[in-house]
Structure formats: C-alpha cells, structure tokens
Amino acid sequence: MERNGGDVVVETLTALGASHVFGIPGQNALGLFDAIRRSDLTFVSSRVENNSAFGADGYARATGQVGVLFLSTGPGALTALGALQEAYATGVPLLVIVSQVPRAAMGLRRGALHQLDDQQRSAVNVTKSTAVAQHSGQLPSLLADAWSLAQSAPAGPTWVEIPQDVLLEPTDVPPVTSVVTAVTVRPPRAEVVAEAAALLSAAQRPVILAGGGVRRSRGGAQALVALAELLNAPVVSTVGGKGAIRFDHPLSAASWIEDRHTTSLLEDADVLLAVGTAMGEVTSNYFTLTPKGTVIHVDAEARVLAANHPALAVHADAAQALTAIAAQVTPRTSTDGADIAAALRAAVEDRLAGQDVAAERALIRDLRSATPAAAQTFWDMTIAGYWAWSAWDPLDGEFHSAQGAGGLGFAFPAAVAAAIGTGQRTLAVSGDGGAMYSIAELATARQHDADVTWLIVDDGGYGILREYMTGEFGQATATELARPDFAALAASFGVPAHRATLDTVGEVVAGTFTARGPAVVVLPATLRMFSAT
Template identity: 80%
Template sequence: MTRNGGDVVVETLAALGVSHVFGIPGQHALGLFDAIRRSDLQFVSSRVENNSAFGADGYARATGEVGVLFLSTGPGALTALGALQEAYATGVPLLVITSQVPRSGLGLRRGMLHQLDDQQRSATNVTKSTAVVRRAAQIPSLLADAWALAQSAPAGPTWVEIPQDVLLEITDVPVVTSVVASVAARPPRPELVDAAAALLGAAERPVILAGGGVRRSAGGPEALVTLAEKLDAPVVSTVGGKGAISFGHPLSAASWIEDRHTTALLEDADVLLAVGTAMGEVTSNYFTLAPKGRLIHIDAEPRVLEANHPGLGIHADAAPALTAIASAVSQRSGNGAAVASGLRRAVEDRLASQDLGIELALMRDLREAVPAAAQTFWDMTIAAYWAWSAWDPREGGFHSAQGSGGLGFGFPAAIAAAIGSGERTLAVSGDGGAMYSIAELATARQHDADVTWLIVDDGGYGILREYMTDAFGQATATELARPDFIALAGSFGVAAHLATLDSVGEIVADTFTTRGPAVVVLPALLKMFALT
C-alpha cells in the first residue's frame, strides 16, 4: 500500500497515544480523513467546527488527555476560533491540525477555494504556537513538538497547518512508530520559595486562593491540601479551582467568590497566597478586591503575575511550587477551620436574607440528582452563574465557559466528555446558549453519547436581560423566539422531558439510569443573588 502525508499524520498521532479525534471533514483535509479510515483512531464528527473545538476541549478536561482537532481550510478553521479562545484562556491542552491550500498558493491570492491571506496569523490570538508543514518529513517532529507544548504549563491549544498537497502526496517517510515529545517542567526558583516560606512562616492570618492552575497541575490538589494543612490556612476556590480542595475539608471556604464576605477574607489576610489564578474580573469580585497584606502570586503564565496586584511573583507550575513551599514552612497552629466555616455561615446568612428560595432549591435538587462522580459542563447562563459559587463538585469535575465567556460550550463539551470517559455527563444551558449548539443533537444521537442536557428556558438571554434592566431600566434585544425543544429533540430520536421546578431533580436523576442522550427542558425565570 502506498502512503501519503495523511498517513504520516495519523501514524504520528497513534504513536503519541491518541485514541479520539474531533472535527468535520473538508475538501483540503480529505487526505487526513482517508488516512483515519485506515487507522484505529475514533473520529467524532460534530456539525459546526466551533462545537468540534468545544468537544475536544471537553474531552481533554474529562480525560486529562490532549484533545485533538481536525479542521478544514478557511471557513472551517476560522469558525473554531471562538471555542479555541475558551481553551486558551482556561489552559486546556489541544492539538489543532488544520489543512491549508496547496503550497503553490501560500501567501498569494490565486483565488483558491477557502484561501486566506494568512490563515496561520488568524490563530495567533487563541493558541500557544502555530506552525506550517512544508514537507511530509516534518510532520512527526512538528506534531510532537506541538503535542508537548500543549501540555507544558501553562497548557493550551497549539496549531499546525498542513497544505492539501502535502497530505495527498505519496511519501517515502518510514512508518511512524515512535516520537519524542518532552513536556517541559516549570519548577519554582529556590530563592523565591525561600522568600514565600518566610512570609508565610511569619503570617498570623494566611489565606490561600486556589485557581484552575492547581486543578490542572499534576499533583496540584494534593500539594495544595498539604500546604493548607501545614499552614492551617483557609482555602477559597475560584470557579476554575473548584475541586482543588474538597468542599468537605475543614479548611475549605468553598467558592463564593462573588460575595463581599469572601472578598473581605481575601483582603484582610496578612499574607494571601494566590496560586494558579490571574485574580481576574470574577475572581476579584469584579475588581473590588484590594489586598491589604502581602501577596504571593504563583502561576505558570508569567503575564498574569502581578497583573492586577503587586506582590511576590513566582513563575512556576502549581504542584512543584506548592510542594516546595510546604517543605520549607513549619507546622502552624491557627484557626483556619473556624475561619472557613465562619465564612460559609456568613454567606448562607446573606443569601437567606434575599428572596432566593427558587434558585437555592434548584441548585440543591440538581446536586442531589447528579451522581457525585459525574462530570458537569455549564454554559454561560444564570444557572451556571449560580453554580460558579454554589455547586459542590464532590468527586466529579466542574467545567464552565468562564474563561472567555462564550456561549455554546456546555453541550458539545459534555458530549465529547461522555464519549471519552464512558460515563454519563451533565450539560446545563439557557435557551439562548442552547441554540448555539442545537445541531449537536445529531452528534449526540449519532454517537449514542450518554449525556443529559438540561435547558433552562427563560425566553431569552436571561443574564443580559437582568444586566440591562438594572443598568437602563429596560432590556433590548434579549427576548428570543426559540423552538419547541421537546419536539426538536424527539425529531432526532433523543429522549426529551418537560420539567418543573418541583420535578426537575427527579427527572434529571432518572436520566442517569438510562443510556443514550437525554434532554430535560425546564421553563423557569431565575434571578441572580445580590453581589453585595
């Protein structure tokens, strides 16, 4: 059998240990897809390239593997960029392999189908690196390098373009059976560890703010708990950091980051250790956080260090940095557990003073309905905004689109996660966000994915309606026509259920006893808690 560049790509992926690939076929990428036919790779075809990228993202989050994405030239590649922004902002490792026009058209305007002036440059805002293959012999090394860089902290998407003629040309490159892919370590500098240990050793009111970088770092959660226990320090989790420390741990102050009591706790610490977080807009309670004590800021992305607050910046991956600091500090006896439990009681009392019975009951009912180990994926919707703070992930992973805030993440990410993990997942969307990924009902059905999709239908862009009404007294362009979601799901052969606030928990729980995709529609008008 003759082999071509497409075979070299697929062989390289197999040598890297890839099992699943996401994407949509395209004219310039046909060499890739013909090669997949001759391989053991499982291809998951979505209906929109942006959703393919969300799928690869969800697969990576659920499995801990690199998500691999095949894109076609021009419109296909460009359509995926919005979803790649989420992976880039959140630090999700993806390897994006996109086709290109033949080499004879690169950099020219020859009127080729799908041709862009500079497709590679289009990706630079949402990827860690970009490369263009010129010869089939380059494919194994360029893919291996991109694979390793995608996982090197801070993780994120990498982008490799392969022209159509390279994919189709017969090659004498030997069959790829091994590749060298070295993931770079990011340890802390010893003098910075010593400085951090000195600050924490002298602290009377240390507090830890744990971000998504802790969860993504191999051994990060364990290292976090070890240091927290040694310092006897309360730990606040960001949205991305949910699960870095169990909510059941005595030192967990949960993740009510949009709360004045949590903001006050972080501000009043005489030493605040922020790790794996940019301390950005949501985490800082919309930039109201103003630390009064010393700040130690650890992150693998150097651009976030001290970006919002001055402090001791430590450029390092979370796990080795936390482990090194824990080894350098002495055991401390404090009142961390009492501070953590006191904060959680204060938050509960504040919420109890507001008219939020419906929303609190919904969060409680969904939490009890979903198995403790289930992975959950949340779109940008009011229910998700509640979940950012209120949801206890237990043994499962909590994933949201909070990194870049784009709509349509939840359902395609949950489909791919279910396919990759072999376990049922939960996606939560609003009716507005649901329309971004409604075509993926076909994907869920085609692959018989064990996914439950909860659509909270409030007739429009609910959070924007609330923002605009608060700001201007009325909302504009937030009310939406939408389909009969029950009938639409049924037309795809997907089981669908109409729920009420009283029945939604029971219905969602029942779907976790079934196989295949299921849709639950909840007509409900939710509101946000007051931020102050």
Template identity: 60%
Template sequence: MSGHRNGGDLVIETLGALGARTVFGIPGQHALGLFDALSRSDLEYVSSRVENNAAFAADGYSRATGEVGVLFLSTGPGALTSLSGLQEAYATAVPMVVVASQIPLSGLGARRKGMLHQLDDQKASAQNVTKAQFSVHHASGIPSAVQDAWAAAVTVPQGPVWVEIPQDVLLGRVLVPPVEDALAVPYDHPPRAELVEEAVRWLAASRRTAIVAGGGVRRSTHDAQQHLRRVAEMLDAPVVCTPGGNTAFPWEHSLSLGSWVEDRHVTDLLEDAEVLLVVGSSLGEVTSNYFTLAPRGRLIQVDAEPRVLESNFPTLGVRADAGQALAAISAALAETQDAEAGTAPGPAPQVSDWHGSTAAAVVAEINARVSARLDSQDLSRERRFMAEVRAAVPDRMQTYWDMTIAAYWGWNCWDAQSGQFHSAQGAGGLGYAFPAAVGGALGLGERTLAVAGDGSAMYSIAELAAAVQHGADVTWLIVDDGGYGILREYMEGAFGGATATELHRPDFVSLARSFGVPAEEVTVDEVGPALRRTWERRGPAVVVVRTLLRMWSPSHLEPQA
C-alpha cells in the same frame, strides 16, 4: 501498502504513537487526505456539525480524561469557525493539538490565484487563541511538527497548539517510513529556589494567611491538590476556590470557603489577610469579585503563565507549575517549623490568629454569613433548583455548564465532590456545555451532564445529531427563560429595562425528539427525578425546565439581629 501512504498517514501515525485515541472535527476539501488516512487507523473519529462545537468537544474530552484533545479542521471558513471554541481552551489552558489543512503550496501567499477557502494568512488568525503555530511544507516535517505541537500543548501553561499542512502535502505519497514511536515530553517548570525561600519567609511570619486556589491547581499533574491541602493545614489558612479551581480543595474541610469568590464577605476576608497566597489564578475579573478586591497585606502569586504574574496586583510572582510550587513550599515550611520547634521532622500546623478567632471559626462564620445573605433575598426558586440538581447528580459525574445564570450559581455553590465542574468562564462564549459534555462522555465512556440556557442551547442544538450518531451518554438540562437571562438582568439593573435579550425559541422537547432523543419538560420541583430517569438510559437525553432564575446580590444588606 506503504506505496499508498500519504502525508495524512504521517499525521495519523504520529498522533497514534503519541497516545491519541480520539479525533474531533469536520472534513473539508483541502483536508481530504487527512480524513482518508483516518480511515486506515484505529483512532476514533467524532463527527461534529459545527467546527466551533468540535473545538468545544475536544476541549471537553481533554478536561474529562486528562488527555490531549485532537481537532481536525479544513481550510478557511472551517478553520475560522473554530476560533471561539479554541479561545475557551486557550483561556482555560486545555491541552489540544489542532491540525488544519491549507491551500496547496503553490497558492500560499499568492492571493491572485483566488483559491477556494484562501486566506491571506490563516495561521495568523489562530495566533490569539493558540499557544503556538506550526507550518509544514514537506511531508518529512510532519512527524516532528506534530510531536513538537503535542509537547507544547502539555507544557504548562497548557493549551491548544496549531499545525497547518497544505492540501498537496497531505495528499502526496510519502517516502517517509511509518511512524513507530513518538515522544513528547513537557518542559518542566519548577519554582526558583530563592522565590520559594522568600515566599516561605512571608508565610512563616504571617498570622493570617488566606489561599486562593485556581484552575492551575486542578490542571497540574504534580499532585497539586494534595500539596494544597497540606500547605493550608500547615498554615491554618482559609481556602477559596475560583470557578476554574472548583474541586481543588474539599468543600467539607473546616478551612474551606467553597467557591464563593463573588460574595463580599469572602472578599473582605481575603483583604484582611496578612499574606494572600494565590495559586494557579490570575486574580481576574470574577475571582477578584469584579476588581473590587483590594488586598491590604502582601501577595504571593504562583502561576505557570508568566504574563499573568503581577498583571492585576503587585505580588511576589513565582512562575511555576502549581503542584511543584506547592510541594516546594510545603517542604520548606516543614523545615522552618521543625527548626523553630526544635523537633524531629514532621510539619506541625501553624496557629493563626484572625483577630482572636481561629481560622476554622472564621471560615464557619463567613460561610454562615453567606447563607444568611442568601436567606435575606427572595431566592427560594434558585436555591431549590440548584439543590435538586446537586442531589440528583452522582458524586463522580462530570458536569459542563454554559454561560447561563445557573452556571453563575454553580461557579460559587456547586460542590463537585469526586466529579469535576467544567464551565466556559475562561473566555465566556456561548454554546460550550453540550458539545463539551459530548466530548467528555465519549472520552470517559460514562454519562455527563450539560447545563445551558435557552439562548446558549441554540448555539449547539445541531450537536444533538452528533450525540445520537456516536451514542454519547449525555444529559442536557436546558433552563428556558425566554432569552439571554443574565444579560437581561444586567441591563435591567443598569438601565431599568432590557433591550435585545428576548428570544423566539423552538419547542425544545419536540426538537430533541425529532433527532431521536428522549426529552421531557418539567418544573423546578420535578427536575431531580427527571434527571435521574436519564441516568437509566443509553445515549443522549434532554430535560427542559421553563423557569426564570435570578442572581443573588453579593452585597445585599443582611437582616438586623
């Protein structure tokens, strides 16, 4: 049997030894050796219909399970089609190992051969959307390359890593013995001691500290959420989560501002803080309320990605894993507070002073102002829609949101509870939700929810076939407003009218049913019961709501008292 093993077997064996369970992708001419080896393994293969969607599916699988997503690609067009999906994983720090085939060794760098799928430099195409890129030119190098790629993928900041293997290396018989074990240990990124000491000096002296919790808190494997809560309570600090950090801090907590990063009231509070502690966020476009945030106090920014530190604001930059940094800050704060109080060890909450009010009172006031702002605008349909969906979704269900108006609401107001909120806000590409939810459902073995607009739904409609083929328990909620709704709203606001935003679209119910998928169209008031009906089914289901949702104005004048 060993005489028939090829380079593809080495890839599969190494992945299995590293703990991979599932592979996403699409076969291709140069990758046939890889897929032939897959047939001899215990790895589950998920057959997507478009490479971009396969990347989204591997991304959704990884976010749901906490495992490394694995993606197999063929050469040239297949590899290139995956890139926008990989951009989302790269921007959101989702760990993936991408194995792409290449033309035979004899053709590399020899454009004159004119081989099918040939690119001048395929690996260079992946450089903007992957953490690292490896090329393998001989079979004995495959296990080490895959193992190194896995280690890089799980090292913070996590992300997709590209491994490229020529066709003849994948097909050739190998003398390398079967891979029996593999170990890929992430590099550790604890904070530097002097930076923690300086940060704690700032925090201990501050009477008004606020915290921004980003996606790095969620993705940390070092109990970041537990440490975040402890630090917030010790500092008596209000906490707002970014869209990527949604669920990093419990919404019901008296210090929680939810995820209302796009509301000016929350922005005002962040600006008023003497010290703003930003953990696992670049303070980018959305989190900074579209770069209107202008902090008047000092900033401490913790992130595992050194390139984001001080990229938007002058800060005390701490390169570290969010959980490790928060644990160190928590321990140092406890020592400081114990020393000041002259008591036995045990952290006591710091008493903050927000201009004569406690932090909890200020948080309650800000949350009330956000609600009053929404009340002052004609948003009953939108709020009813979000409330109906939230009430129908079980607490533990993981949800995936496309770049659509419903997702923009979700970024700010979705309480994910014990489930998780996943969206495409990292890169902002269309078509993410459904294939990612398929990956999540297959990884978890339980139902997930995808929310998309009619425009973004058309990007991933082919994956209904994959969902049926693999029996994915996924509900797809499509909000049909006849076009690119958010772009329509932007253009109407900026120019008084919209251009190129209106779309001819199919009858989504009939189209879904043609794939063998149960589907129905309902009104906003009926969306909750319709979703609940899908929870009782097996396999994919589609619910269509034909309505026009609008965004709220984050700076709308409030009604006079």
C-alpha cells in the same frame, strides 16, 4: 495503496497516544480523513467547527489527555477560533491540525477555494504556537513538538497547518512507530520559594486562593491540601479551582467568590497566597478585591503574575511551587483556619437567607442530589451556571465552565465529547439562548449514542443580559428571543426529551442517569442572580 502525508499524521498521533479526534471533513483535508479510515483512531464528527473545538476541549478536561482537533481550511478554521479562545484562556491542552491550500497557492490570490491571505496569523491570538508543514518529513517532529508544548505549563492549544498536497502526496517517511516528546514542567526559583515560605511562616492570618491551575497541575490538589494543613489556612476556590480541595474539608471556604464576605476574607489576609489564578474579573468579585496584606502570586503563565495586584511573583507550575514552599514553611500552631472557613460559610448562608432566591437555591440543591457524586458537569454562561460557579459542590466529580473566555455554547458539545471519551454519563446545563449555539450537536450526540443529559433552562431570552440591562438602564434591549419547542426538536433527532418544572426537575434529571444514550430536559423557568452584597 501508497502511504501519504495523511498516513504520517495519523501514525504520529497514534504513536503519541491519541485515541479520539474531533472535527468536520473539508475539501483540503480529505487526505487526512481518508487516513483515519486506515487507523484505529475514533473520529467524532460534530456539525459546527466551533462545537468540534468545544468537544476537543471537553474531552481534554474530562480525560486529562490532549484533545485533537482536525479543521478544514478557511471558514472551518475561522469558525473554531471562538472555542479555541476558551481553551487558551483556561489552559486546556489541544493539538489543532488544520488543512491548507496546496503549497503553490499559499500567499497568492489564485482563487483557491477557502483560501485566506494568512490563515496561520488568524490563530495567533488563541494558540500557544503555530507552524506550517512544507513536506511530510517534517510532520512527526512538528506534531510531537506541538503535542509537547500543548501540555507544557501553562498548557493550551497549539496549531499545525498542513497543505493539501502534503497530505495527498506519496511519502518516503518510514511508518511512524515512535516519537520524541518533551513536556516542560516549570519549577520555581529557589530564592522566591524561600521568600514565600518565610512570609507564610510569619503570617498570622494566611489565606489561600486556589485557581484552575491547581486542578490542572499534576499533583496540584494534593500539594494544596498539604500546604493548607501545614499553615492551618482557609482555602477559597475560584470557579476553575473547584475540586482542588474538597468542600467537606474543614479548611475549605468553598467558592463563593461573588460575595462580599469572601472578598473581605481575601482582603484581610496578612498574606494571601494566590495559586493558579489570574485573580481576574470574576475571581476578584468584579475587580472590587483590594488586598491589604502581602500577596504571593503563583502561576505558570508569566503574563498574569502581579497583573492586578502587586505581589511576590512565583513563576511556576502549581504543584511544583506548592510542594517546594511546603518543604520550607514552618507549621503554624494556630488552629483557627477551620473556624474561619466555617464562619465564612455561615455568613454567606445568612446573606442568602435574606434574599428572594429560594427557588434558585433549591434548583442547585435538587440538581446536585440528582447527579451522581462522580459525574462530570459542564455549564454554559447562563444564570444557572453563574449560580453553580459559587454554589455547586463538585463532590467526587469535575466541574467545567466556560468562564475562561465567557463564550456561549460550550456546555453541550463539551459534555458530549466528555461522555464519549470517559464512557460515563455527563450533565450539561445551558440557557435557551446558549442552547441555540450548539443545538445541531443533538445529531452528534445521537450519532455517537453519547450518554449525556442536557438541561435547558428556558426563560425566553438572554436572561443574565436581561437582568444586567434592566438593573443598569431600567429596561432590556435585544434580549428576548424566539426559540423552538426544545423537547419536540430533540425528539425529532431521536433524542428522548422531558419537560420539567422547578418542583420536578431533580427527579427528571435523576431518571436520565438510569438510561443510556442522550437525553434532553427542558425547564421553563426565569431565574435571578443573588446579590453579592
């Protein structure tokens, strides 16, 4: 059979080092999918394109590799945009390859199936770049450039469209066995490093706020700990920054960012070093944070620098900036950093002890005990997930949440893909409302025999919205939901299902980690959030 444009795509991906591809076949993309058959790539077919994108996202987070996503034209491409917003907001490297109508129909209203007036423009808000291939000779370079840009700081999704006829036409491009890539790692400017080091050297009460950019930066966690130890400064982790410093490190002030004591600690620092975080809504305890001292703001995304607070802006990759600052900073002789971190944790414990949240705290403790220390966990926008933002200790694993964009349905498809990519069992946690966004992926989990445990906390509706609306207006509207018998539905997919109570859920979840293949645990429970004050 003659090679075609689809073969060029698949050969290029293989040369780039890709091993897995996520997506759903489509009419204009058939040439691409046929080429996969002649390759060593593993294709993971989900049931909804948005979940394919969440899957590629979860795969990238769990493996550290670029997630590759194939989308079909029109409805398929548009359906994935919500999940791409999460990857874009969180800085997850994805290469999105999208089919197009034949070149002769592009830009015209010829009635081609799936056609959009300007499909490329639809992706602009949720990707770092977009491009359209006009012939197969462009494909190796377009894909290699998009692959490089996806990983360049700040990382994120890139989008390449390929018309149907380019995929199907015979090609004279030689078989692709090599590619040229150029991933940019952004170093800081020397003068801002010197200024940041001087400020930190003179600080009496330095505090570090570590965001997701630290985790995503190669060597970022090690550089963070090294600088924190030089400064003897307490470190607060954001939701995305969980794991950048171990919670059992004496300088770790954990991640209770929705807490007035943590907010006060950040506010009262005479120098606050915020690294790899936008200091956005959640991190700032819903924009209540008002720093009293000097802020040094390090981020690879220029648009977030000093966006919420005046700051010395350091436009750089986190590891590069932290390493450069550490080389110039004067070690701080004070040894009060660990005492400050410990006092903060104690204050949080005292505050929680005065609230009626014993059941919620026990749930997080039981799930933590039930889940292996190295397991990767994925959390939806649900009350259990909001608790985990602050209370979950990742130990030796990785914590993943959809708080970048805040869309529902992330946890399960991301966890399925992560399990496939790593070969290790993952845990996904959803509410019953969010679970319905990704319920079809039970078929995907079963088809690929993914080692994934899915905990569904069933409270009969959108629990957090119910709580917000009741608190604000005295009653909730449109939050109560009809839903299926989740255990019976899972069983109909051939997925073992278990019913649990708050007393037994830890034991049940632990049992799934001794089995193979997907498992669902249904926990009927109405949880409530802690008060941040």
